[in-house]
Amino acid sequence: MTSSAKQIRTDFIDFFRGKEHKFVPSSSLVPVGDPTLLFANAGMNQFKDIFLGLSSPACRRAVNSQKCLRVSGKHNDLEEVGHDGYHHTFFEMLGNWSFGDYFKHEAIEWAWQLLTDVWGINPGQLYATVFAGDPSDSLPEDTEAAKLWTKVTSLPAERVLKFGRKDNFWEMGETGPCGPCSEIHIDLGPDRCDKKNVPGHKCAVNAGCARFIELWNLVFIQFNRAEDGSLSPLSSHYVDTGAGLERIAAVLQGKSSNYETDLFMPIISRLAEMAGQKFTSRMNNRTDNAFRVIADHIRALTLAITDGATPSNEGRGYVIRRILRRASRFGRELGLHEPFLFKLVGAVDDCLGEAFPEIKARADYVSTVIESEEASFGRTLDRGIEIFNEAANKAQKAKNKTIAGDDAFQLYDTYGFPIDLTQLMAQERGLKVDTAGFEELMEQQRARARAAQKSTQLAFNFNETELPETEDLHKYDTDSCRATVLGFIDQGTFITEGSIQTGAEVGLVLDKTCFYAEMGGQVGDCGIIESDNGKFVVEATAKVADCIIHRGQLAEGTLAVGDKVTATVSPDRDATKKNHTATHLLQWALREVLGDSVAQQGSLVGPDYLRFDFTYPKAMTPDQIKKVESLVAEKISADLPVTCTVLAREQADKVGAMALFGEKYGDEVRVVAVGADGEDALQQAFSKEFCGGTHISRTGLIGGFKIIKEESISAGVRRITALTGRGLVKYFEQRSDIVDELAAALKVPADSIVERVSALLKENKKLAKQLKFGAYQGGSDAVAEAKQLLDKCTKVGSASIVVGRLSATTVEQARAAIDMLRKKAKSAVVVLGFAEDEKVMLLAGVTDDLIKKGLSAGDIVKQISPIIDGGGGGRPNMAQAGGKNPAKLDEALEKAVELAKAKLNSA
Ligand code: ATP
Ligand code: MG
Numbered sequence: 001m002t003s004s005a006k007q008i009r010t011d012f013i014d015f016f017r018g019k020e021h022k023f024v025p026s027s028s029l030v031p032v033g034d035p036t037l038l039f040a041n042a043g044m045n046q047f048k049d050i051f052l053g054l055s056s057p058a059c060r061r062a063v064n065s066q067k068c069l070r071v072s073g074k075h076n077d078l079e080e081v082g083h084d085g086y087h088h089t090f091f092e093m094l095g096n097w098s099f100g101d102y103f104k105h106e107a108i109e110w111a112w113q114l115l116t117d118v119w120g121i122n123p124g125q126l127y128a129t130v131f132a133g134d135p136s137d138s139l140p141e142d143t144e145a146a147k148l149w150t151k152v153t154s155l156p157a158e159r160v161l162k163f164g165r166k167d168n169f170w171e172m173g174e175t176g177p178c179g180p181c182s183e184i185h186i187d188l189g190p191d192r193c194d195k196k197n198v199p200g201h202k203c204a205v206n207a208g209c210a211r212f213i214e215l216w217n218l219v220f221i222q223f224n225r226a227e228d229g230s231l232s233p234l235s236s237h238y239v240d241t242g243a244g245l246e247r248i249a250a251v252l253q254g255k256s257s258n259y260e261t262d263l264f265m266p267i268i269s270r271l272a273e274m275a276g277q278k279f280t281s282r283m284n285n286r287t288d289n290a291f292r293v294i295a296d297h298i299r300a301l302t303l304a305i306t307d308g309a310t311p312s313n314e315g316r317g318y319v320i321r322r323i324l325r326r327a328s329r330f331g332r333e334l335g336l337h338e339p340f341l342f343k344l345v346g347a348v349d350d351c352l353g354e355a356f357p358e359i360k361a362r363a364d365y366v367s368t369v370i371e372s373e374e375a376s377f378g379r380t381l382d383r384g385i386e387i388f389n390e391a392a393n394k395a396q397k398a399k400n401k402t403i404a405g406d407d408a409f410q411l412y413d414t415y416g417f418p419i420d421l422t423q424l425m426a427q428e429r430g431l432k433v434d435t436a437g438f439e440e441l442m443e444q445q446r447a448r449a450r451a452a453q454k455s456t457q458l459a460f461n462f463n464e465t466e467l468p469e470t471e472d473l474h475k476y477d478t479d480s481c482r483a484t485v486l487g488f489i490d491q492g493t494f495i496t497e498g499s500i501q502t503g504a505e506v507g508l509v510l511d512k513t514c515f516y517a518e519m520g521g522q523v524g525d526c527g528i529i530e531s532d533n534g535k536f537v538v539e540a541t542a543k544v545a546d547c548i549i550h551r552g553q554l555a556e557g558t559l560a561v562g563d564k565v566t567a568t569v570s571p572d573r574d575a576t577k578k579n580h581t582a583t584h585l586l587q588w589a590l591r592e593v594l595g596d597s598v599a600q601q602g603s604l605v606g607p608d609y610l611r612f613d614f615t616y617p618k619a620m621t622p623d624q625i626k627k628v629e630s631l632v633a634e635k636i637s638a639d640l641p642v643t644c645t646v647l648a649r650e651q652a653d654k655v656g657a658m659a660l661f662g663e664k665y666g667d668e669v670r671v672v673a674v675g676a677d678g679e680d681a682l683q684q685a686f687s688k689e690f691c692g693g694t695h696i697s698r699t700g701l702i703g704g705f706k707i708i709k710e711e712s713i714s715a716g717v718r719r720i721t722a723l724t725g726r727g728l729v730k731y732f733e734q735r736s737d738i739v740d741e742l743a744a745a746l747k748v749p750a751d752s753i754v755e756r757v758s759a760l761l762k763e764n765k766k767l768a769k770q771l772k773f774g775a776y777q778g779g780s781d782a783v784a785e786a787k788q789l790l791d792k793c794t795k796v797g798s799a800s801i802v803v804g805r806l807s808a809t810t811v812e813q814a815r816a817a818i819d820m821l822r823k824k825a826k827s828a829v830v831v832l833g834f835a836e837d838e839k840v841m842l843l844a845g846v847t848d849d850l851i852k853k854g855l856s857a858g859d860i861v862k863q864i865s866p867i868i869d870g871g872g873g874g875r876p877n878m879a880q881a882g883g884k885n886p887a888k889l890d891e892a893l894e895k896a897v898e899l900a901k902a903k904l905n906s907a
Contacts, residue, residue: 003119005249005263009065009355012094012243015114016063019106021096024064026356029090029307030316032664038316039069039304043095044172044219044240050099051177051221051238057099065245065355066093067303072319078420082293082330084194085250085257085283086213089323090300092245092355100236104145104182105152107218107239111184112153115215119252123154125187127205127212131169131180132162139169139231142180145220149182167206170219170240175227177234181219185212186251194283215251216243257281259292267295267347274343275334290333297327298341302348305366306359310714311373322418324370325377329421332385339374342367365597365716368617372715377416384415388425395431405437412438413445466494467547471512475525476644476694479569483510485531485561489549499560507549508536508559513567515550517543520660521603522580522693527569534559573694575607578702578725581642581695582632583610584674585705586722587658588687589631590614593624600660601717605693608727609708613719620710620718632705635686639700641677643685646670657688665690674699704728782809786817786832790825794897796904799850800828803897805889809834811841811880818845818878829855829904831864831896835886840868842892843880851876853907860899867892 003011013023027046031037037045043066049055070077071089080087098107108128115121128149133141141162149160162168171178185205195201195209203211221238223231246258253261259268260281268279268291279291300323305311311321324341331340345367349359359366391407403426411417419438426433474481487496489507500506508529515538518524524541529550534557538550550567559565583605590598594616601613620628649669653659657671670692673685682688696702702724708731709721723731743750746757789804802821806814814832821830822845830845842865844857856876865872865881868888872881883892 002253003249005245005261005351006354008119008249008252009092009094009245011118012114012245013063013065015118016061016096016110019061019110021061021063022059024059024062026064026066026092029067029069029304030309038072038319039309040066041068041070041073041075042066043068043093043097043242047097047099047240048172051172051240060099060101062097062099064095064097066095066242067307067356068093069300069304071300071323078323078326079424081296082289083283084210085259085292086210086244086247088246088258088296088299090296090303093242094245094248095240095242097241098237098239100238103237103239104148104218104220107220107241108145108148108182109152111216111218111241111243112155115184116154119248121186121251126155127159127161127185127187128153128155129161129163129168129183129185129205131182132164134165134169137165137229137231139165139180142168142182142220145180145182161205163206170221171225175225177221177238178223178225178231179219179221179238181217183214183218184216185214187212188251192256213247214244215247216241257283257292259295263351264295264299266350267298267344270344270347271295271334271340274340275336277334286333290330293330294327294334294341294344297323297330298344299348299352301327301341301370302345302359302366303352303356305369306356306362310369310717312714318418321373322420324373325381325416325418326421326424328374328377328381329385329425332381337378337382339371339378341374342371345370362597362599362615364617365599365615369714369716380415384411384417387411387415388417388422392426392429392431395426396429400432401430402432402434405434405439405441408433408435408438409441412442467545468509468511469546470510470548472515472517472548474512474514475516478514479571479573481512481514481567483512483529483565483567485509485559485563485565486511487561495561497561499558500554501558502534502554502556504554505552506554507542507551508538509547509549510565510567513541513548513550515541515548515567515569516573516694517541517548519543520692521583521605522576523604523606525569525573525576527567527573529565529567531557531559531563531565533557533563536565572607574696575724575726576605577694577696579607579610579727580605580691580693581672581674581699582636582702582705582722582724583612584672584687584689584691584695585632585635585699585702586610586612586628586720587614587689588674589628589635590616590720592631593627594620609721609723611719611721613713613717615716616718617716619712625707625710629705629707635674636699636702636705639698640675641681642695642697642699643673643677643681644670644691644695645673645682647682652690655682655688657682657690659690701725706731782806782813782817782834783820786821787824789832790821793825793828794901796901798827799904800825801897801900801904802828803831803893803900804833805893806832806834811843814841814843815878815880818843821845822847829857829860829900831860831893831900833868833889833893835889838884838886840870840883840886840889841880842868842870842872842883842889842896843878844874844896845878846876848877850904850907853904855900855903855907860896863899864892864895867895 027040029040031040031045050057069090077087078089081089116123130145131142133139146160149155150157168181170181188211193203193209193211203209205212219240222234224234225231246263249261249263250258255261271294272279280288282288304320309316309320311317311324327341345363349363353360391403395401395403408422411422423433468486486509487494488500515525527538529536535555536552536559537555538552540551542549583603599615604611646668649665649667652669652671669690672689672691672695673682674687676684705724706728707720707722711719713719739750742753748756785806789802793800793802818830822828827847827849833842842861844860846855846857857879858874858876861879861881862873865883868883869885870881870883873879
């Protein structure tokens with residue numbers, strides 16, 4: 001019977017549960033509180049502090065399935081992916097743990113039992129390795145493990161092999177816990193060797209071919225390495241084991257590679273459907289390779305983004321971006337040119353959703369992030385591939401077969417090709433890349449960026465351990481306290497004697513303080529610290545280790561170490577408190593309106609405004625924003641109590657308090673709850689968040705709440721900026737001023753502004769259209785031209801004869817010009833003509849006084865229009881005609897003057 005991967009995972013956990021192990025869920029792929037690690041890459045990461053003796057274990061035996069990503073640093077399997085069938089970027093490491101409890105005997109016996117009895121793997125295929133010792137480091141051979149293998153399992157001595165430090169000695173780092181390890185390998189048979197063509201290759205354990213594969217590593221932590229390199233035995237022994245779920249699944253399901261197991265096939269099938277191609281599972285085959293890489297990478301992307309990583313240009317984010325771009329490029333091999341990766345997120349959820357329910361919870365968000373990254377890279381990818389091909393052709397012809405550093409840099413800088421993508425593509429064509437040249441150009445770019453960026457922060461580079469602890473409990477209950485000056489941080493040095501003078505800019509350290517140091521998104525306090533002799537203005541408060549540093553300037557007098565001072569927080573903090581409580585209300589309301597996919601990504605809470613970043617795949621609609629605002633407003637006007645309680649982490653989890661995603665908390669946490677007070681405050685509150693910030697005591701004090709901006713800050717992450725209290729009052733004052741100014745300028749009452757402006761806009765639109773039309777017609781202004789004609793007109797008595805050509809215009813404008821001339825000249829005969837292409841127009845107008853004298857615009861037009869091969873007429877006051885002979889326009893106009901003169905003279 002073949003076991004599903006899910007069954008294998010459950011078997012493992014149940015087997016060790018049966019041996020009194022406690023199940024511990026996988027930690028996040030994005031490690032919390034460990035800046036030395038970009039991604040979790042082994043089961044032991046989350047237990048590191050226990051091995052280092054920094055925290056005590058919650059249990060003596062643990063079992064888990066840890067999400068691992070090996071794409072950077074010490075463990076990087078990215079290059080292997082796709083080329084073999086058993087190295088992935090993302091994989092699950094099944095592990096059992098002993099924290100000072102059992103040791104080698106049980107670890108070996110149980111691993112063997114599970115593999116051979118429970119899972120029925122043929123013992124004849126298995127090998128164990130043990131540490132051979134290292135005399136240069138006075139490390140003894142692990143004879144204990146070697147003996148145990150033959151004693152507690154059926155393994156014959158010739159299949160227990162000794163290896164050196166590289167393979168069988170594990171160290172956490174340069175110093176710290178370490179110990180020998182013992183690995184279990186499986187022989188999958190000679191057919192599986194993938195190094196047959198490599199000269200001198202002989203299949204064996206640790207020889208690097210696919211015939212012998214490591215399944216499980218048992219680490220026995222029993223030494224501590226000191227700074228000087230010496231080893232000493234640890235008083236407690238630990239067992240740390242890791243077995244690859246995908247590899248075990250391939251063995252138990254009888255597949256020739258991990259990709260054919262049920263952990264990958266649903267993804268591959270979906271991909272095959274999209275690409276219209278078949279996966280045939282051949283190694284060294286371009287198409288199959290693309291299938292493998294994409295299936296691997298989409299798992300890594302889905303899990304990492306689910307756990308809070310987002311594609312960006314540095315650190316963790318850049319690793320994610322590289323994986324995504326690599327996968328995207330492999331999509332081209334399958335003929336996929338449009339974003340496609342995001343469509344596979346569902347398939348990843350199908351494979352892993354049960355073990356990791358967080359995938360489903362954030363699937364919409366994850367696919368939005370992936371799709372938008374794919375789309376933006378896709379825009380340059382095809383062009384980048386062309387540029388790469390040109391550079392590769394150039395390199396092919398060159399002696400050194402190397403792609404130039406500046407080509408690699410151009411691909412990186414303009415087309416977004418991570419250097420390892422260029423390298424990979426070069427490798428496929430048997431080429432190298434000048435990475436040194438590339439690095440040099442990168443360094444130049446970084447230097448330019450550094451020069452452009454002016455650091456605004458005071459540089460503190462002192463040794464943190466020399467800083468004293470500041471007692472700052474009173475930050476929650478008072479704005480002013482008495483304290484003693486312990487020292488100053490000046491130019492990166494902590495000074496504990498002497499004094500500072502007016503103007504000095506330092507970090508002031510006190511024995512205690514009521515100032516809140518920047519943390520959890522809330523800005524650090526400003527304020528005044530005063531002694532009898534001096535006044536120090538605090539511009540910002542920060543916390544380094546357990547020391548609170550008041551950064552600022554001595555505005556008056558002097559201040560000496562040992563001085564008694566009064567520290568007074570600026571009233572700004574009241575405004576900050578309102579914004580902080582409002583941020584909690586906002587988060588609650590967002591989840592009410594948008595659902596549970598809203599997860600906080602960050603926040604900034606200061607006196608003037610609040611900012612809240614959260615995951616949501618699309619822009620909020622105006623309706624949703626209104627809804628959120630009114631929910632918050634309701635809670636404000638209900639004037640509900642806000643309580644802060646410190647309690648045990650487990651209890652906080654039990655009442656459903658919300659922790660910040662990916663944040664590490666201690667055993668005791670502070671929970672801020674809104675909605676109820678008294679005994680069951682925590683049960684009844686509608687908003688409960690882990691929070692160390694300062695808050696007002698009742699929601700009514702917030703005064704009001706308004707969202708002034710909702711925007712996208714990166715794919716799938718929205719940012720809301722909102723105001724409360726004085727920020728809101730200021731905002732309304734400014735708006736009110738603007739309304740007053742508008743009303744004055746438009747000369748209407750305030751409540752007619754909208755109407756007036758929309759009328760103006762309409763008119764403006766019409767005018768713009770006319771203007772555009774005019775411009776299109778040649779840009780003439782018929783009325784202006786007509787005025788010039790009036791200036792040089794012929795007079796007969798008091799009557800004017802205004803006749804002439806206009807530049808190309810419209811009939812409407814020519815009519816407008818005639819109207820204008822009739823009014824201006826008072827007594828006039830006007831005849832205007834204009835030509836356009838093959839057509840010509842004549843228009844005439846006569847003032848009423850002259851009509852009485854027998855003149856008629858209609859008559860004039862009738863008489864002159866034949867000259868231009870046309871016809872027309874009209875009334876005595878206004879007439880027009882079109883013709884087909886523009887060349888004769890001037891002749892027609894001359895005739896019009898003649899006729900008008902004759903009529904006037906005879907009148
Ligand atoms: P290998 O030599 O095969 O790369 P490793 O020595 O790096 O393995 P460990 O660090 O001991 O492996 O990890 C414990 C177990 O995790 C391994 O025995 C293996 O089953 C599994 N494993 C390690 N790396 C990977 C990977 N990249 N993909 C899938 N499984 C892995
Ligand atoms: Mg490895």
